[in-house]
Amino acid sequence: MKIPSKxxxxxxxxxxxxxxxxxxxxEIANYRALLLRLAEQERKDGSGRVHxxxxxxxxxxLVNKGKPYEKLVAHPxxxxxxxxxxxxxxxxxxxTSNAIYPGAEDNAFHxxxxxxxxxxxxxxxPMFVNSLWLLNDFTPENGGTRFVPGSHRFLKKPPSKDDxxxxxxxxxxxxxxxxxxxxxxxxxxxxxxxxxRTDDVRVCLIxxxxxxxxxxxxxxxxxxxxxxxxxxxxxxxxxxxxHSQPQPPDVRD
Ligand SMILES: O=C(O)CCC(=O)C(=O)O
Numbered sequence: 001m002k003i004p005s006k007x008x009x010x011x012x013x014x015x016x017x018x019x020x021x022x023x024x025x026x027e028i029a030n031y032r033a034l035l036l037r038l039a040e041q042e043r044k045d046g047s048g049r050v051h052x053x054x055x056x057x058x059x060x061x062l063v064n065k066g067k068p069y070e071k072l073v074a075h076p077x078x079x080x081x082x083x084x085x086x087x088x089x090x091x092x093x094x095x096t097s098n099a100i101y102p103g104a105e106d107n108a109f110h111x112x113x114x115x116x117x118x119x120x121x122x123x124x125x126p127m128f129v130n131s132l133w134l135l136n137d138f139t140p141e142n143g144g145t146r147f148v149p150g151s152h153r154f155l156k157k158p159p160s161k162d163d164x165x166x167x168x169x170x171x172x173x174x175x176x177x178x179x180x181x182x183x184x185x186x187x188x189x190x191x192x193x194x195x196x197r198t199d200d201v202r203v204c205l206i207x208x209x210x211x212x213x214x215x216x217x218x219x220x221x222x223x224x225x226x227x228x229x230x231x232x233x234x235x236x237x238x239x240x241x242x243h244s245q246p247q248p249p250d251v252r253d
Pocket of ligand 1: 098112143144192194204206
């Protein structure tokens with residue numbers, strides 16, 4: 001599938017796109033219920049990855065936590081966008097989720113993963129692409145992601161946390177997009193979770209990918225459950241990173 005030329009242009013110029021109607025109503029309801037249950041279990045057993053002063057929570061390593069998440073890895077409506085941005089050999093870096101609970105405040109802007117450690121100017125081509133799969137409508141009031149369109153072209157990291165511009169940029173927008181859509185963006189866009197001023201939790205799945213020559217954040221190759229590997233198609237195995245590993249020692253026959 002080719003992606004529409006207007007989406008290609010928007011990705012190049014603005015650094016993001018909203019891919020509509022990726023998940024069905026029943027998938028949305030199912031993932032949302034599963035994730036909120038997992039989040040609660042992990043908080044109770046002490047393994048919860050809580051952030052934003054206790055008002056945000058990641059549930060990570062989703063493919064090892066339930067078969068339904070495997071459908072996200074090579075989703076035909078989203079793969080062409082990653083391929084366009086990162087090349088046809090791109091790999092998965094993480095598969096997680098993010099819940100923003102009522103009362104959460106704005107977080108400071110960041111760029112993704114290794115970009116935050118790299119010297120400026122940052123690379124002018126995409127290295128990382130993030131995608132949020134919305135499990136409820138995102139609005140400026142309920143924690144919709146804050147971001148600065150076109151900021152990937154600054155080739156700079158965002159201002160540090162103590163700079164007021166990290167919490168309020170004149171050109172920032174807050175994501176407003178319907179559930180079931182995917183907000184896909186260049187990881188070099190300045191972005192952050194927004195404040196949730198409503199009384200309902202805001203939830204998304206997160207599929208984060210990188211170029212094949214970069215080190216992914218999660219080591220899927222060595223830590224996927226055997227049954228998850230057994231079920232993977234050749235394309236999924238490539239996305240999990242099985243084809244882009246450092247070389248093992250030479251073996252003599
Ligand atoms: O959940 C969100 O709105 C943003 C997530 C985010 O900042 C990230 O994955 O880097």
